[in-house]
Amino acid sequence: MTVMASSVRGARPADAPAIAAIYDAAVARGGMTLDTHPITATLYAEQMAASDHLLLVVEVAGRVRAWGRLVPWSAKHGYRSSAEASVFVALDAVRQGHGLRLLNALVEAAPGLGYHHIVGRVWTENTSSLAICLEAGFEQVGVQREVGRVGGRWVDVTILQRIVPSDTPPA
Numbered sequence: 827m828t829v830m831a832s833s834v835r836g837a838r839p840a841d842a843p844a845i846a847a848i849y850d851a852a853v854a855r856g857g858m859t860l861d862t863h864p865i866t867a868t869l870y871a872e873q874m875a876a877s878d879h880l881l882l883v884v885e886v887a888g889r890v891r892a893w894g895r896l897v898p899w900s901a902k903h904g905y906r907s908s909a910e911a912s913v914f915v916a917l918d919a920v921r922q923g924h925g926l927r928l929l930n931a932l933v934e935a936a937p938g939l940g941y942h943h944i945v946g947r948v949w950t951e952n953t954s955s956l957a958i959c960l961e962a963g964f965e966q967v968g969v970q971r972e973v974g975r976v977g978g979r980w981v982d983v984t985i986l987q988r989i990v991p992s993d994t995p996p997a
């Protein structure tokens with residue numbers, strides 16, 4: 827098997843359509859996100875420009891094959907040190923290490939953006955996502971039972987957390 831070199835890098839505006847395509851394939855597959863409609867590429871381009879967001883991609887042979895994001899957990903000021911992480915890998919590129927690599931990169935970058943607490947919200951049946959969160963040092967907080975409804979049935983969501991060291995907590 828040929829192993830292609832891959833790199834994790836910051837997302838660029840030109841990556842937005844590829845990021846959207848990866849996400850929309852996960853929406854269409856089902857069981858991975860509670861979004862049920864495609865998200866426009868414009869949203870990702872806007873998030874790249876926001877200083878409290880971080881969007882990273884994995885590029886393999888010039889193609890974006892996975893992306894990960896840190897976004898503010900809440901608009902309430904007291905939550906300003908908390909972010910939510912998400913990672914999405916192209917359906918034909920899973921189990922090649924991209925997801926865990928991205929999640930670890932997000933955790934490493936979090937203090938630089940002023941984040942101290944990272945939240946993961948995972949559709950409880952999504953064993954791959956739970957697995958990479960646990961591999962990346964997240965701990966399970968609990969399960970929100972029947973918090974979502976998709977495809978005519980209730981969905982449980984597992985909440986995970988990861989505390990990261992921050993030398994200079996915000997005032």
Ligand SMILES: CC(C)(COP(=O)(O)OP(=O)(O)OC[C@H]1O[C@@H](n2cnc3c(N)ncnc32)[C@H](O)[C@@H]1OP(=O)(O)O)[C@@H](O)C(=O)NCCC(=O)NCCS
Pocket residue numbers: 852858859911912913914915916919920921922923924925926927947948952953954955956957958961
């Ligand atoms: C969840 C997801 C990001 C995982 O990414 P991935 O690149 O396939 O995972 P990795 O290859 O980095 O896996 C790293 C390790 O996690 C564990 N793991 C990953 N998937 C697993 C699975 N289905 N079952 C058990 N362990 C698993 C393994 O220990 C794996 O290491 P190994 O392959 O050497 O055994 C990917 O499946 C995905 O994009 N799913 C759809 C979107 C999604 O669910 N995102 C999460 C919501 S935020």
